[in-house]
Amino acid sequence: MRYRCLPLMVLATLLGVFLLSACSEKAKKSDGPSASAAPAPAPPSELSLLIWPAYIDEKIVQEFEKQHNARLRMTIYDSTEEMESKLAYGGADSQYDVVVLASHAMPRLVRRGLLRPLDHAQIPNIKNVEPRFSGASFDDGNKHAVPYQWGTVAIIYNKQKFPNLSPTWDVIFDPPKMPGTFVLIDEMRDMLGVALKYKGFSSNTTKPEEIREAGKLLKETKSNPKCLGFRAGVGATQDVKGGSVDMAVVWNGDASKVVAEDKERLGLIIPKEGSVIWVDVLAVTAKAPHSELAHKFIDFILRPEIGAQLSLFTKYASPNTASQAKLPAEERENPLIYPTGEISTRLEYHRDLGEASKVYDEAWTAIKSN
Incomplete structure (x- = not known):
């Protein structure tokens, strides 16, 4: 009897091995990602901004980060001389993407090869810039910079x-x-x-x-x-x-x-x-590691509602015509922010x-x- 049962025992053993193998393979497939599972979200990009202190609303930063899956890393400076030193130091222009700087310093940085021309096709909101901030005496046609704030x-x-x-x-x-x-x-x-x-x-x-x-x-x-x-x-x-x-x-x-x-x-x-x-401007560094995201940031700042929010936070004048229209009357009519009358004729733009x-x-x- 023992020898007659052997083929059946072998068959049962083989069947058990097959079933265990099938279950194991099924478990592996269930543990891993399915073919229809959504891919993991892309890690946020990082945008490096060189800027004056207390010069942007944290809510604006958070909104940009949310909308563009990005993290904004800010480096602060206290004077134009310090900014130029940071930007010009041994390849440092490749460490920053966007810089907020005084307009009078911009031509000098262009001559030194530290700023790149802007791609207007990536900045559709450039149409909102007040005409006086894009003329020949400023930066003819906003070739290298767009205005941020003025005062x-x-x-x-x-x-x-x-x-x-x-x-x-x-x-x-x-x-x-x-x-x-x-x-x-x-x-x-x-x-x-x-x-x-x-x-x-x-x-x-x-x-x-x-x-x-x-x-x-x-x-x-x-x-x-x-x-x-x-x-x-x-x-x-x-x-x-x-x-x-x-x-x-x-x-x-x-x-x-x-x-x-x-x-x-x-x-x-x-x-x-x-x-x-003075007029402060936004520019993209010559070797910006995230040039496309830098242009998106500039376009974001030029949105009418964002420009208005920025000026409400800084208490400086907006160079954005569309943003000015969204400001409360008490802001637009404040002569200490938007000088008028005789005193305005005694103010001189930096060149x-x-x-x-x-x-x-x-x-x-x-x-x-x-």
């Missing part, structure tokens, strides 16, 4: 200490008329620009004698005991807000934000002698200085080193 240089002060402060640069530059302590803005073109306006010169002069005269004025001002040195615009505004200094030369938007929070104690003036108008920039650099180095 002027003003004086924030303690209104409780000086309720009747005269709206003049005398309170900074004329020793007998200096009512209290102050700090100067740590930005070459802005600080030399207002000193030139005070002296009755163009803030874009290329005459060495006028530039040096403005430099001499700033050196004398710096040496006055009431001058507590140089600070970036954001820091200077906070100094006045915190009470460690009475007045400061600042960018109007930074100051407008804190003045709005404490109108009883703080005030802001654009001096009657005039001031400068590219060409070779004359060397004289400005020399004057600024002499001011800061003494």
Whole structure:
């Protein structure tokens, strides 16, 4: 009997092996991805942005990241000189995709081969740019940059200490008329620009004698005991807000934000002698590792609703016509953000200085080193 049962036992064994193998293969297939399963989501791309401090709403950042499956990595700088140093340092232009910079510095960076021409086909919202920010005197046809925000240089002060402060640069530059302590803005073109306006010169002069005269004025001002040195615009505004200094030369938007929070104690003036108008722009670096995403970011900023949100956050003027229409009337009609009337005729746009920039650099180095 034992030998007669052997073929049946062998057959049963083989059948068991087959079934185990089939079950094992089925388990493997069920554990792994099925043919119809959706592919894993792509990891987010990273966009590197070089920008001034406190210059973009975090909600705008989050919305861009969400819509474009991206992560925005920001590097902060406090002055144009620092920005140029970061961008020009041994291949650093390949570490950044987009840079927010002063328009007057843009032609110099183009000449140095640090910025690339923009592909307008990837920026359909460029149509929203106000015409005056795309003309020959700015960046003819927005070849290398589009405007981000614009503003002027003003004086924030303690209104409780000086309720009747005269709206003049005398309170900074004329020793007998200096009512209290102050700090100067740590930005070459802005600080030399207002000193030139005070002296009755163009803030874009290329005459060495006028530039040096403005430099001499700033050196004398710096040496006055009431001058507590140089600070970036954001820091200077906070100094006045915190009470460690009475007045400061600042960018109007930074100051407008804190003045709005404490109108009883703080005030802001654009001096009657005039001031400068600066325009900050968006540009793509020459070796941007994510050029396509960089163009998408620029186009995103130029959306009407995003441009309006940006200006509401920064308290600076929007160069975007479509965005201006979405701003509340109290923003559009604020003369400290959008200067009007006689004072607007005394404001001068920064221009590219060409070779004359060397004289400005020399004057600024002499001011800061003494």
